[in-house]
Every structure is written in C-alpha cells, then in structure tokens.
Amino acid sequence: MAGDTAPHAPTRTLEPAPLAGAPAPGAGGGNGDAPAATSGRARATRSADVVQTRASLIALAVLVVVFAAISPQFRTAGNLQQIIDAAAVLAVLATGITFVLMLGAIDLSLPGVIGACAMTVSLLVANSRNTQDLGLLGIALTILLGAAFGLLSGVLSTRLRIPTFMTTLGMSAIGLGIATILFAGVRPVVLDESLGAWASHRIAGFTVMSLIAVAAVALGWAIQRWTRIGRYAAAIGGAEDIVLLSGVPVARYKTLAFGVAGAFYGLGAVMLTARLGSGVVEAGAGTDFAAITAAVIGGTLLSGGRGGVLQSMIGVLALTVLANGLILTGVSPYVQQAVQGVIVVLAVAVATWPVRRRLGVVK
Amino acid sequence: MTETAVETTGPRDDDGPAPGAGRRSRRDLALLFMPGAVLVLLLLALSTRNPDLLSPDSLLAIADSAAPLMVLAIGVTVVILCGGIDLSIAALAALSSVLFALWIPLFGAAAAVPVIAVAALAGAVQGLVHVKAKVNSFIVTLGGLALWSGIALVISGARTVPVTDVDAIRWAFTTVAGLPSAVLIALGAVVVLGAVLRLTPAGRWVRAVGHAEQAARLAGIPVGAVKVAAFTTSGACAGLAGVLLVARTFSGAPSLGATLLLPAVAAVVVGGTAITGGFGGIGRTVIGALIVIVLRVGLSLIGVDAGFESIIYGVLIIGAVAVTIDRTKLDVLK
Structure with a gap:
C-alpha cells in the first residue's frame, strides 16, 4: 500500500512504526491490506485503530437501536432518507477538517470561512442583489475561495509559527468580517435554479446535495489515501520531527492540508446556501x-496521526442520528448543543484515558 | 539591554521575569512598552479626528463600556499565564447573565453572589477535567462553550430575560464620586486579582507552571491545583462580567456574551501576554482591553463598516500572537 505511492520510502527506514500505522486509517477498518504492518508496534497501532473504529460503529448502532425502540417515527424509511439528507453538509465539512486533525492541528475557522463563502456564492450566482449569473463557475470560485482561506491559515500557522487554534480563531473573525461587509444589510436571495435544485430535486430518493456529498467524501477519501497531501498529513500528525528529519517539506504539506480542508468548507458553504435559499452570514x-465532534467520535485523535475520512463519517452519522432521534423523542434542540459539548470532551477523555499517565505536559 | 535592565525598568511590575538574555531582550523590550504606546497613539490619532474624545466624560464613558470586557479578559489572562486557554468565557458570561436575570426576583441584588459562585464552579469543573483526564484545555473549554450556551438557551427558553426590578442592579450602573460604579467594580477585580498574583506565591506559581510545567512540578508546586484555581478564577470573572452585562442592558440573554470571546482574547494578546504562558500579567490585559475598546469606539467614530471591526480583531489576534509568542517553547507546533 505505502509502496504504491512511494513518497516516504526514506521515512520508513528511519522509523517504521508510526508510518506503518498511518495507512491503517485509510483502510477504514478493512482487513487484509497490511503488508507494512510487520513490527509489533505497528500491529498494536493497527489493532488500536480497529478497536476504535469498532467502538464508534457500536456507539452508532446503539444509538440507532435505542431510538428505533423509543420512537416509531424513527423506524421509517422516510426518516432514513432525512438522516442522510441532514448529514450531507456535516459530512463534507468533517471530511475537510479530518485533514487538519490528522496533522494534530485544529481548525476553528469554519464559521468565518463558511460565512464568507456563503455570501460569495450567493452573490456570484443569479441572485436578488446584483446581475451576476456565473452558475457553476461561481460555485467553483467559491470553493477556490475556501481553499484560499485554508491556505492562508496554513501559511500563517507554519511561517509565523503560531499555534493553529489561534490562527484559525483569527481567520474565523476575518471571514465573518468579510461576510458582514458583503452582506451590506440586504440578504441576497439565490435565484439560480440549478443551485436551488441541490436541496429540492431528488434522484433515486435522495437530494442532489446528498449525492454531491457522497462524491465529495469519496474524493476526500481518495486524497487521503492516494496523494502525498493525505499520506504526509497522517505521518506528520504521527511524528512530525521524524518526518521533518527524513526530508519532507512539512510546512508545505501542512499548508496544503489546510488548503484541501478549506476547499471542502467552501463546498459545504455552497450546500448550506442551497439549503437556506439565500446568503447568510451566520x-x-x-x-x-460539530465537525470536530464528528471527527473525534469517529476515532480521530486530536494529537494527530490517527483517524481518517471514513472514520469521521461514522461520527457524522452518529451525530446526525442523535440530533434526529432527540428531535423525534421531543427533546429541545438547545439540549443537543449542550449534549454535544459533553460528548466531545468525553470522547477525547475516553480516547486518552488509558495513556493519560504517559502524556507529558498537556496545555 | 541586559536581562536585569529589562526587569527593573519595566513599567508594569507584575510582569514575569524576562527569560533569556541578549537575543530576546529586544522582543521583551518591545513587549514592555508597545501596548502602552499603542494605546496612547490610538487615543491621540482619534482625538485629532474628534477633540472631544479626550474629555474626562468621554474617557469615562469608554472605561464604562470596557468594564465587562476587562473583567472577562483578566480572568482568562490567568489561564493563559498557565499556558492554557479558556474558550468558554463568553458563553459562561452569557449563562451568568441569564442566571442573574432569573434569580433577581428570588435574591434581589444579592443574586450576584450565587451567580458568580456557579460560574466559578463551572470553571473549576473544566479545570478538573483538563487536569485529571489530561484533555487539552482548548478542547475542554470548547466543549464547555457548547455546554454553557446550550444550558443558557434551555433555561431562558432562547429568549431575552428582562430585569424588572431595576433597584436590584442599580449598584452596578450608578456613579460613585463621579466614577461609574461598573468601572470601580472592574478596577476592584483588577486590584484584587493583581494583589493575589503579586503578594502571594500564587503569581509565581502560575508563571512557573506556564514557563516550564515539568520544572514547576519538580520544584514542588502543586501544578494541578494551580491550574484548577486558574480556571476557577476565569469562571468567576466570567460570572462577574455576566452580572455587569445585565446592568448595562437591563436583561440577561443567551446571546449576550457570544460576541465577547474574540475581543477578550484580543485584549489579552494585544496587551502582550504570551499565549505560550509564563509571560505577561493583569496590568497588560487592562491596557489591551482599553486598546480594543478605543479601537471599537474609534472605528464607529470614523464611520467604518461593522464588518471591519471583526476583521481587525482577527488580524490583531494573529499579529499580536505572532509578536508575543515564545517560540523557544514550541518544539513541535500543533
């Protein structure tokens, strides 16, 4: 597997364990593709991954069974469709943030990037505010804008050497400011029919948006598995100093990973705009x-190196099922936010609990 | 400039010892004088635009509107000095404002006491989870952010809770000897916290933990307890800020503090406290909070689009962190 892409041959001779573990996330718990997992540590990392993925799947299954038992509405085929449709946006965003989390970095810039991209796309396609009608080109430009935001976050973090949570917190503020300026007090209603169809038109029972999300997730998985951006992201998260010593331009690949993540946020913003029908700053x-929670539930370690797009999808489904089930059983949507807050801390604590004594300084 | 010179000539004597000599002293020097200089320059620049800005009345009005932000920012300063971060402060202030508005009919003006106690407890819980489960402070407090704002939404029914008993909050928006009481309360919080950090071992402990946690642990400092105390302080300050917000708006709302996180973090880092911990102090944050507020007032004075305010916060945070951060402490940057 690792040999096909071949970029880190020198890395593997230096330190086989963390890198041999890295391909495992891409396997999504799949069996029988572990030619690299020869050393004991590598096998341990692999099995830890499998255990984590299984635990996430079991949590998802328990949620489904519990809600199916409580609520007859939950058990319908229509509701399954709704869950898939509701999960579409979060799936795309979680795919993006997975690349950042694999690095061991964090991304708090989503509200700003999405706000700016949502305003941009609603002003570039046919809308009620101006005479632009770029259609698909407008959507492509928005995704590029998202990627530019991500690249900027990455450049600022790596070149100025600032912790990513600070850079991305600042980027979020900058994005929200740009969105507010673009908004200018008048909400642009999207008149472009093909973008509107993303949310309304159904193919084989699913909205166009859901199908686009599936394609985007597949693309994200391919990037993670078959490109240097994805492979190095996992390797950098596993042992950055070693990757650096083996001659990989770490700063460049970190920046690129942020760029890929930003492109997915841009697509997510387009989908949100299609769903809302107009450009919304917030x-x-x-x-x-939500995206961080989904990735963490799926088994991504915030310290980096472990996790992947497919694992994050388990988290996305679990969160969406939880939200859907809580609404059907009559729980206030505001409670969900509080529950999510507890879940993410719990998930991180559970993941690190067995090794907490070995962790050094935790800031 | 030698290390000792930097230490003894410092205008803010609550700063930590300047570590390392020679190579980094220029950075330390810049950190000592820049925030104050920036504030003075800002005020002068804005006063050329509007001379009335430097009148005592308008300066007091600026200080008055800075009070909640200042209280919020000095609390999170303690956590940042420890090397951590508290992203939950704004949400906790919003929850506190809702609790205060809800509890005034029960306790009257004394409702501020249980509100601050609850907020301090919330901070302590976050600190305990951070220390005991060894979860990154930004994740614990990000979870806290969602939890506290969720609770605030639930108990308020996602509505603004008006305060009808104005007498119960009069103490927080009256004037004492010509000074707004909110300013006096904020100054009181600054003095108390500053005194504790300066006159008790607490200040040295906090800085030692932020500087070199392992060394602090080996030196016998109760690292865990110091961290939990820092988060408790941050929570209590968020509670007080929530109370002050109610006194400004005559209502509590789950959305009240949401916009305060960025300005508060900006105030801390613009003041010159390093996000890596160990360097900085309360006095710096007071200046940082004033810079942020003067900027806000100045922008509306010039008539700039509100969107630029947010962009400036973002640029300020990234720029100030880039200047103040201690890169010797970051071997691997996450």
Missing part, C-alpha cells in the same frame, strides 16, 4: 464544533 455558526 450560516457556519457552530459548524466548527
């Missing part, structure tokens, strides 16, 4: 938290 409020 479209991304809370998405940073």
Whole structure:
C-alpha cells in the first residue's frame, strides 16, 4: 500500500512504526491490506485503530437501536432518507477538517470561512442583489475561495509559527468580517435554479446535495489515501520531527492540508446556501464544533496521526442520528448543543484515558 | 539591554521575569512598552479626528463600556499565564447573565453572589477535567462553550430575560464620586486579582507552571491545583462580567456574551501576554482591553463598516500572537 505511492520510502527506514500505522486509517477498518504492518508496534497501532473504529460503529448502532425502540417515527424509511439528507453538509465539512486533525492541528475557522463563502456564492450566482449569473463557475470560485482561506491559515500557522487554534480563531473573525461587509444589510436571495435544485430535486430518493456529498467524501477519501497531501498529513500528525528529519517539506504539506480542508468548507458553504435559499452570514455558526465532534467520535485523535475520512463519517452519522432521534423523542434542540459539548470532551477523555499517565505536559 | 535592565525598568511590575538574555531582550523590550504606546497613539490619532474624545466624560464613558470586557479578559489572562486557554468565557458570561436575570426576583441584588459562585464552579469543573483526564484545555473549554450556551438557551427558553426590578442592579450602573460604579467594580477585580498574583506565591506559581510545567512540578508546586484555581478564577470573572452585562442592558440573554470571546482574547494578546504562558500579567490585559475598546469606539467614530471591526480583531489576534509568542517553547507546533 505505502509502496504504491512511494513518497516516504526514506521515512520508513528511519522509523517504521508510526508510518506503518498511518495507512491503517485509510483502510477504514478493512482487513487484509497490511503488508507494512510487520513490527509489533505497528500491529498494536493497527489493532488500536480497529478497536476504535469498532467502538464508534457500536456507539452508532446503539444509538440507532435505542431510538428505533423509543420512537416509531424513527423506524421509517422516510426518516432514513432525512438522516442522510441532514448529514450531507456535516459530512463534507468533517471530511475537510479530518485533514487538519490528522496533522494534530485544529481548525476553528469554519464559521468565518463558511460565512464568507456563503455570501460569495450567493452573490456570484443569479441572485436578488446584483446581475451576476456565473452558475457553476461561481460555485467553483467559491470553493477556490475556501481553499484560499485554508491556505492562508496554513501559511500563517507554519511561517509565523503560531499555534493553529489561534490562527484559525483569527481567520474565523476575518471571514465573518468579510461576510458582514458583503452582506451590506440586504440578504441576497439565490435565484439560480440549478443551485436551488441541490436541496429540492431528488434522484433515486435522495437530494442532489446528498449525492454531491457522497462524491465529495469519496474524493476526500481518495486524497487521503492516494496523494502525498493525505499520506504526509497522517505521518506528520504521527511524528512530525521524524518526518521533518527524513526530508519532507512539512510546512508545505501542512499548508496544503489546510488548503484541501478549506476547499471542502467552501463546498459545504455552497450546500448550506442551497439549503437556506439565500446568503447568510451566520450560516457556519457552530459548524466548527460539530465537525470536530464528528471527527473525534469517529476515532480521530486530536494529537494527530490517527483517524481518517471514513472514520469521521461514522461520527457524522452518529451525530446526525442523535440530533434526529432527540428531535423525534421531543427533546429541545438547545439540549443537543449542550449534549454535544459533553460528548466531545468525553470522547477525547475516553480516547486518552488509558495513556493519560504517559502524556507529558498537556496545555 | 541586559536581562536585569529589562526587569527593573519595566513599567508594569507584575510582569514575569524576562527569560533569556541578549537575543530576546529586544522582543521583551518591545513587549514592555508597545501596548502602552499603542494605546496612547490610538487615543491621540482619534482625538485629532474628534477633540472631544479626550474629555474626562468621554474617557469615562469608554472605561464604562470596557468594564465587562476587562473583567472577562483578566480572568482568562490567568489561564493563559498557565499556558492554557479558556474558550468558554463568553458563553459562561452569557449563562451568568441569564442566571442573574432569573434569580433577581428570588435574591434581589444579592443574586450576584450565587451567580458568580456557579460560574466559578463551572470553571473549576473544566479545570478538573483538563487536569485529571489530561484533555487539552482548548478542547475542554470548547466543549464547555457548547455546554454553557446550550444550558443558557434551555433555561431562558432562547429568549431575552428582562430585569424588572431595576433597584436590584442599580449598584452596578450608578456613579460613585463621579466614577461609574461598573468601572470601580472592574478596577476592584483588577486590584484584587493583581494583589493575589503579586503578594502571594500564587503569581509565581502560575508563571512557573506556564514557563516550564515539568520544572514547576519538580520544584514542588502543586501544578494541578494551580491550574484548577486558574480556571476557577476565569469562571468567576466570567460570572462577574455576566452580572455587569445585565446592568448595562437591563436583561440577561443567551446571546449576550457570544460576541465577547474574540475581543477578550484580543485584549489579552494585544496587551502582550504570551499565549505560550509564563509571560505577561493583569496590568497588560487592562491596557489591551482599553486598546480594543478605543479601537471599537474609534472605528464607529470614523464611520467604518461593522464588518471591519471583526476583521481587525482577527488580524490583531494573529499579529499580536505572532509578536508575543515564545517560540523557544514550541518544539513541535500543533
């Protein structure tokens, strides 16, 4: 597996264990593709991954069974469709943030990036505010804008050597400011029919948006598995100093990983705009938290090196099922936010609990 | 400039010892004088635009509107000095404002006491989770942010809770000897916290933990307890800030403090406290909070779009962190 892409041959001779562990996330718990997992430590990392993925799947299954038992509405095929449709945006955002989390970095810039991208796309396609009608080109430009935001976060973090949570917190403020300026007090209603169809038109029972999300997740998985950006992201998160010593331009690949993440946020903003029908500055409020929670539930370690796009999807489904089930059982949507807050801390604590004595200084 | 010169000539005597000599002394020197100089320059620049700005009345009005932000920022300063971060302060202030508004009919003006106690307890819980489970402070407090704002939304029914008994909060918006009481309360919090950090071992402990946690542990400092105390302080300050917010708006709301996180973090880092911990102090944050507020007032004076305010916060945070951060402490940057 690792040999196919071949970029880190020198790395593997230096330190096989963390890198041999890295391909495992891409396997998504799949069996029988572990030619690299020869050393004991590598096998241990692999099995820890499998255990984590299984635990996440079991949590998802328990949620489904519990809600199915409580609520007859939950058990319908229509509700399954709704869950998939509701999960679409979060799936795309979680795919993006997975690249950042694999580095061991964090991204709090989603509300700002999504706000700016949502305003941009609603002003570039046919809308009620101006005479632009770029259609697909407008959508592509928005995704590029998202990637530019991500690249800027990455450049600032790596070149100024600032912790990513500070850079991305600042980027979020900058994005929200740009969105507010673009908003200028008048909400642009999206008149572009093909973008509107993303949320309304259904193919084989699913909205266009859901199908786009599936394609985006597949693309994200391919990037993670078959490109240097994805491979190095996991390696950097596993042992940055070793990757650096083996001659990999770490700063460049970190920046690129942020750029990929930003492109997915841009697509997520387009989907949110299609769903809302107009450009909304606060479209991304809370998405940073939801995306991080989804990735963490899926088994991504915030210290980096472990996790992957497919694992994050387990988290996305678990969160969406939880939200859907809580609404169907009559729980206030505000409680969900509080529950998510507890879940993310719990998930991180559970993941690090067995090794907490070995952790050095935790800031 | 030698290390000792930097230490003894410092205008803010609550700063930590300047570590390392020669190479980094220029950075330390810049950190000592820049925030104050920036504040003075800002005020002068704005006063050329509007001479009335430097009148005592308008300066007091600026200080008055800075009070909640200042209280919020000095609390999180203690956590940052320890090397951690508290992202929950704004949400906790919003929750406190809702609790205060809800409890005034029960306790009257004394409702501030249980509110601050609850907020301090919330901070302590976050500190305990951070220390005991060894979870990164930004994740614990990000979870706290969602939890506290969720609770605030639930208990307020996602509505603004008006305060009808104005007498119960009069103490927080009246004037004493010509000074707004909110300013006096904020100054009181600054003095108390500053005194504790300066006159008790607490200040040295906090800085030691932020500077070199392992060394602090080996030196016998109760690292865990210091961290929990820092988060408790941050929580209590957020509670007081929530109370002051109610006194300004005559209501508590789950959205009240949401916009305060960025300005508060900006105030701390613009003041010159290093996000890596160990360097900085309360006095710096007071200046930082004034800079942020003067900027806000100045922007509306010039008539700039509100969107630029947010952009400036973002640029300020990234720029100030880039200047103040102690890169010798970051072997691997996450």
